[in-house]
Amino acid sequence: MPIFYDAKNKSFTINTPNSTYAMYVTEYNLLTHLYYGERISDGADLTYLRHNSGVGRSLTYNEITYEDYEMKGHAKFCPHALRQEYSVFGIGDFRTPCLVGRFADGSRAIDLRYHDHKIIDGKPALEGLPAVYLNEGDKAETLVITLKDSAFELYVELYYSIIEGHDQIMRSERIINKTGKEFFIESALTLNLDIHKKDFDAITFYGKPNNERYVERTPLRHGKISVDSTAGSTGHFTNNSIIICDNNADEDKGECIGATFVYSGNFVTTAEVDHVGRTRLTMGINPTGFCWKLEDGEGFTTPEVILAYSNKGLGTLSNGFHDLIRYNLCRGKWKDSRRPVLINNWEATVFDFDEDKLVEIATDAKEFGVEMLVVDDGWFGHRDWDNTSLGDWYVDKKKLPNGMEGLCKRLNDEGVELGVWFEPENISEESDLYKAHPDYCIQIPGRGPMRNRWELTLDLTRKEVRDNIFEQMKKVISSCPIRYIKWDMNRNITDAYSLSLPADRQGEFYHRFILGVYDLMERIVQEFPDLLIENCNGGGGRFDAGMLYYSPQIWCSDNTDPVHRFKIQYGTSLIYPVSTMGAHIAYAPNINTFHHTSVFTRGVTAMAGTFGFELDPMHETETTKKEMALMSELYKKHYFTINHGDYYRLISPYEAQPVTVSRITAWEFVSKDKNKALFSMVQMDNVNDGGDLYVKLKGLDPDKKYKLHMYYENRHYKIKPFTPWIEDKDFGEYTGEILMKCGLHLNIFRGDNMAALIEIDAI
Ligand code: GLA
Numbered sequence: 001m002p003i004f005y006d007a008k009n010k011s012f013t014i015n016t017p018n019s020t021y022a023m024y025v026t027e028y029n030l031l032t033h034l035y036y037g038e039r040i041s042d043g044a045d046l047t048y049l050r051h052n053s054g055v056g057r058s059l060t061y062n063e064i065t066y067e068d069y070e071m072k073g074h075a076k077f078c079p080h081a082l083r084q085e086y087s088v089f090g091i092g093d094f095r096t097p098c099l100v101g102r103f104a105d106g107s108r109a110i111d112l113r114y115h116d117h118k119i120i121d122g123k124p125a126l127e128g129l130p131a132v133y134l135n136e137g138d139k140a141e142t143l144v145i146t147l148k149d150s151a152f153e154l155y156v157e158l159y160y161s162i163i164e165g166h167d168q169i170m171r172s173e174r175i176i177n178k179t180g181k182e183f184f185i186e187s188a189l190t191l192n193l194d195i196h197k198k199d200f201d202a203i204t205f206y207g208k209p210n211n212e213r214y215v216e217r218t219p220l221r222h223g224k225i226s227v228d229s230t231a232g233s234t235g236h237f238t239n240n241s242i243i244i245c246d247n248n249a250d251e252d253k254g255e256c257i258g259a260t261f262v263y264s265g266n267f268v269t270t271a272e273v274d275h276v277g278r279t280r281l282t283m284g285i286n287p288t289g290f291c292w293k294l295e296d297g298e299g300f301t302t303p304e305v306i307l308a309y310s311n312k313g314l315g316t317l318s319n320g321f322h323d324l325i326r327y328n329l330c331r332g333k334w335k336d337s338r339r340p341v342l343i344n345n346w347e348a349t350v351f352d353f354d355e356d357k358l359v360e361i362a363t364d365a366k367e368f369g370v371e372m373l374v375v376d377d378g379w380f381g382h383r384d385w386d387n388t389s390l391g392d393w394y395v396d397k398k399k400l401p402n403g404m405e406g407l408c409k410r411l412n413d414e415g416v417e418l419g420v421w422f423e424p425e426n427i428s429e430e431s432d433l434y435k436a437h438p439d440y441c442i443q444i445p446g447r448g449p450m451r452n453r454w455e456l457t458l459d460l461t462r463k464e465v466r467d468n469i470f471e472q473m474k475k476v477i478s479s480c481p482i483r484y485i486k487w488d489m490n491r492n493i494t495d496a497y498s499l500s501l502p503a504d505r506q507g508e509f510y511h512r513f514i515l516g517v518y519d520l521m522e523r524i525v526q527e528f529p530d531l532l533i534e535n536c537n538g539g540g541g542r543f544d545a546g547m548l549y550y551s552p553q554i555w556c557s558d559n560t561d562p563v564h565r566f567k568i569q570y571g572t573s574l575i576y577p578v579s580t581m582g583a584h585i586a587y588a589p590n591i592n593t594f595h596h597t598s599v600f601t602r603g604v605t606a607m608a609g610t611f612g613f614e615l616d617p618m619h620e621t622e623t624t625k626k627e628m629a630l631m632s633e634l635y636k637k638h639y640f641t642i643n644h645g646d647y648y649r650l651i652s653p654y655e656a657q658p659v660t661v662s663r664i665t666a667w668e669f670v671s672k673d674k675n676k677a678l679f680s681m682v683q684m685d686n687v688n689d690g691g692d693l694y695v696k697l698k699g700l701d702p703d704k705k706y707k708l709h710m711y712y713e714n715r716h717y718k719i720k721p722f723t724p725w726i727e728d729k730d731f732g733e734y735t736g737e738i739l740m741k742c743g744l745h746l747n748i749f750r751g752d753n754m755a756a757l758i759e760i761d762a763i
Contacts, residue, residue: 002162003119003141009047012117012143014160015039016167019309021160022046023085026077028061029113031147031158033083033194037255038311049196059092061111062150083194083278086147086158086173088112089187096224096270096282098173098189103152104181112147112156119143123161123170128515130262130549131304132161132170132328139164153178163328167320168308174301177294184504185292189268189284190302191259198277201247203314204269205239205571210559210592212540213239213571215654219247220273228268228286232457232493232510236541240267241575243317244281251315251649252698258310258317259283260575262329263303264546265514266290289496291507306545314574315698319646322577326644329545330552330580332525334532338639339553339610340371340417341632342484347560347586348616351378351385354399355407362416364617368625369632373411374419374486379404381431387454390426391433391440393472408480419484419532420476424469425517426455426491433468440465442513444497452491453538460516461498461509470523477528484532487521487551489542514546521550534582534610543572553582553610560586560614561593562605563753566653566665566682569608578669579643583609585628587619597753599624600713600726603631604680604755607642608667611635627726634711634757638669638678645671648698653684662687670699674736677706677760679744686752694743697760700736704762707733712756713749724754731758 002015011024011034022034024047034049058078060069076082079093089097090109102108123140125131134140142161148154154177161170171191177183200220204227205213218225227242229235240261246254259281261267266286273279283305294300306324310317326335343365345353353375362373381389382396389396395403402409408418427434427441434441434456441456443449449456458465477485496509524531533551535542539558547554557568565583572581585602589595606612611632617625635642646669653665666681677700700706708731713724739760746756 002164003143003160005117005119006045009045011045011047012145013046014143014162014169015042016162016169017165018167018311021169024050025114026050028063028077030077030082031085031114031145033085036193036195036257036309083196084192086112086156087192087280087282095274095280096189096272097187098192098282098284099156099175099185100187100287102184102186103179104183110154111150113150115146115148115155117143117145123163124159126172126301126304128518129301129303130329130518130546131172132163132262132306132324133331134163135327138328153180154183166324166328167310168306168324170304170306172302172304174299175294176299177296180296182296183294185294185300187287187290188292188300188302189282190261191281191283191305191307193257193281193307195257195279195281198273198279199247200244200271200279201249202271203243203245203574205241207236209236209538209541210557211564212236212543212557212568214567215571215574220244220271220279222273222275224270224272226268226270228266228288230266230286230288232265232496232513233489233537233542234264234267234544235492236538240269240283240544242269242271242281242283243314243574244271244279245314249313252313254313256310256314256317257281258308258321258575260306260321260545261303262306262545262549263514264517264542264544266510285511289507289510292511293505293508303546315648318574321575322647325545325548326577326579330548332552333530334552338636338643339532340483341369341612341635342372342374342419343370343613343615344374344376344486344584346376347591347614351383353378355402355410358407359410359414360618361616362411363414365613366414366416368617368628369636370416370613372417372419372484374421374484375407376421376486377423377488379420388428388430390423390428390455391431391458393422393469393476403479404476404482405480408482412481417483418481419486420482421486421488422473423488423490424473424520425458425460425489427458428455437468439499440468442493442495442497443499444495445499447495450494452494455491457491457493459498459500460520461512462500462516466516466520470520473524474527477531482531484534486534486536486555488536490538518546518550525550536582540568543576548576548580553580555582556609559592560584561590561595562597562601562682563593563595563684565605566684569605570649570653570665573647573649578608578647579610581609582612584612584614585631586614595753598713598724598755599627599631600711600724601682601753601755603628603634604682604757607631607635607638608680630726638759641669641671641676641678645669645676646699650695650698651681660687662693664693666695668697668699674699674701674704675762679758679760680755681746682753682755683749683751684753686750686754693746695746696741696743697739700740700760701762702735702737702740704736705733706736706739706760707763709759710756713751713754715750715754717750722751724751733763
């Protein structure tokens with residue numbers, strides 16, 4: 001049994017293949033944490049780890065007598081001294097609390113004690129929330145520990161689920177009010193993890209629109225390191241994941257603990273070092289602006305946190321997250337099937353297109369391997385710019401005189417599929433929907449709402465609003481064979497308020513809004529199970545595990561310049577698999593940065609994602625089109641290794657390297673059976689005569705022999721203009737051992753941002 005309860009010691013142990021998580025119940029029925037780390041053999045008694053540090057001036061639980069305190073050393077039962085399994089506010093644990101609440105009498109002290117527990121087969125779904133699910137044949141177990149307040153009938157069920165073969169623990173809680181009166185939840189974080197150690201680094205993600213999920217690593221120190229969002233979504237500025245790791249941990253070694261939130265609204269995650277050098281890691285819904293009224297008899301479920309441990313560094317931690325997310329969080333046909341190579345018309349045309357133009361783009365792009373055209377923003381209402389028509393999801397006959405059906409037919413006749421952009425959550429004031437239902441948007445009576453890109457947000461907490469949008473979307477999607485939708489959301493939430501909620505429930509708005517988004521997405525998923533959905537939020541502003549439950553891919557960033565994409569995708573890959581990262585070959589020079597990079601470099605970067613195009617073929621030369629065709633071909637050839645293999649970050653684009661040596665970034669995909677691998681690198685900064693490069697590969701079978709074939713860019717100073725061209729050549733045969741221990745021997749290229757791709761096949 002991977003989860004077991006030792007009745008004698010009143011301890012719980014959860015074993016995954018490579019980790020053990022343990023807790024126990026003290027003589028005062030306090031549930032405290034014992035251990036989270038490397039796998040311990042079955043049957044080991046870890047309760048000797050229970051001693052907690054003193055705090056000086058200890059607070060004691062009410063029932064502890066003077067004698068117990070003085071004679072039996074029970075001072076250690078101070079709430080602030082205990083390593084709590086689930087932290088609460090109000091009785092003397094002064095670190096970050098998970099649960100803060102107010103009883104009907106106005107009091108805020110909560111004192112939770114062990115009540116009972118059960119171990120069940122499987123993993124219960126979380127109603128209305130995205131969560132890790134089981135595939136047919138998956139074996140799973142869930143431990144449910146119920147805590148109860150010492151004075152009132154307030155219960156908290158703690159859920160811990162594990163799936164055979166996976167190293168993650170899925171955490172969530174259900175807070176149940178049986179007090180006979182209302183209870184106001186003022187904070188309900190999901191994760192509490194008290195670790196008896198402080199020497200960790202925290203890895204978090206920061207960014208902004210166009211530059212999401214840059215990696216920041218910093219040592220923990222006394223006090224808190226916290227990242228959060230109050231934007232109503234996960235946001236561009238942070239991501240709802242955190243890793244804490246040994247100070248010397250790297251891709252291959254060191255203890256790492258990672259957590260990612262299966263949620264798409266306001267969040268907070270905090271790593272806090274206390275006065276005696278212990279770390280508390282918390283994660284959950286951001287309490288800022290949150291207050292949930294729980295009536296007697298009601299329950300509140302916190303969204304899920306996926307928690308993982310690795311003692312083999314960040315690479316193993318990431319690959320574990322990737323496998324779970326790919327197969328037990330992403331759903332539907334597209335988690336396994338190869339996604340179509342698409343071309344999106346946004347960077348090509350913005351709002352200025354018509355049926356002929358779209359068909360022309362698709363027909364030309366077909367020549368370089370494109371299988372689907374995505375009509376981005378501007379096909380509906382009379383949307384010629386971004387200040388109008390959101391909410392009017394019917395075709396603009398000026399642009400598409402034959403409707404979506406007419407466009408679809410012409411594309412399908414060319415052998416190209418159709419995809420369509422929507423922004424279901426927002427509304428333009430200049431729209432028929434707004435004229436008919438001005439009350440549908442989020443607004444506070446008497447206060448003009450903030451506009452964001454001239455958009456207001458629909459009050460999706462209301463069913464009638466969701467119904468309206470669902471019906472409109474359904475009509476479009478079922479009008480012809482639409483195979484894909486891009487689900488965009490181009491603003492942050494402000495003026496959080498619903499006309500349908502009473503004053504004492506307005507604190508529920510942000511969470512209810514996200515539940516409304518999930519409900520709408522679920523209805524679309526159920527209605528169109530084979531539809532491929534790509535999520536987007538002004539680029540990558542809602543890149544989170546919650547969204548991946550509905551859409552197996554998310555547009556990673558509006559920044560399509562590989563010079564920045566290396567860093568964005570590298571950061572994203574610490575938690576999320578490449579199969580989830582929307583990535584396209586766009587124009588050169590790039591429309592945002594004006595950096596000029598070759599098709600090959602853009603292609604190699606887009607191959608570390610879902611691969612597609614974002615340009616007008618009309619501006620391409622015969623040569624660049626041929627190169628694009630080659631990139632599509634290479635992607636299609638290797639998609640299985642890319643999407644279903646292991647991913648290795650070999651050389652970080654963040655690493656400062658000696659300035660006299662050319663800087664490179666490199667990554668590698670290896671199929672699970674180790675028969676195929678694909679090495680990619682980009683030389684970011686060329687230093688002339690910068691020396692030879694040796695890059696050690698990872699994940700291969702040391703005993704297998706591999707045949708290497710290289711695609712690379714050549715450029716010679718005597719051949720003008722100095723435009724690189726793509727060549728390919730056999731690159732030798734080596735054993736896995738040699739490739740992993742001695743490394744690939746590569747020459748320096750002549751030029752910045754030049755790429756190489758090496759196919760590695762077992763012979
Ligand atoms: C957002 C998306 C873009 C594009 C535009 C359309 O910015 O990130 O890819 O779809 O909206 O308005």
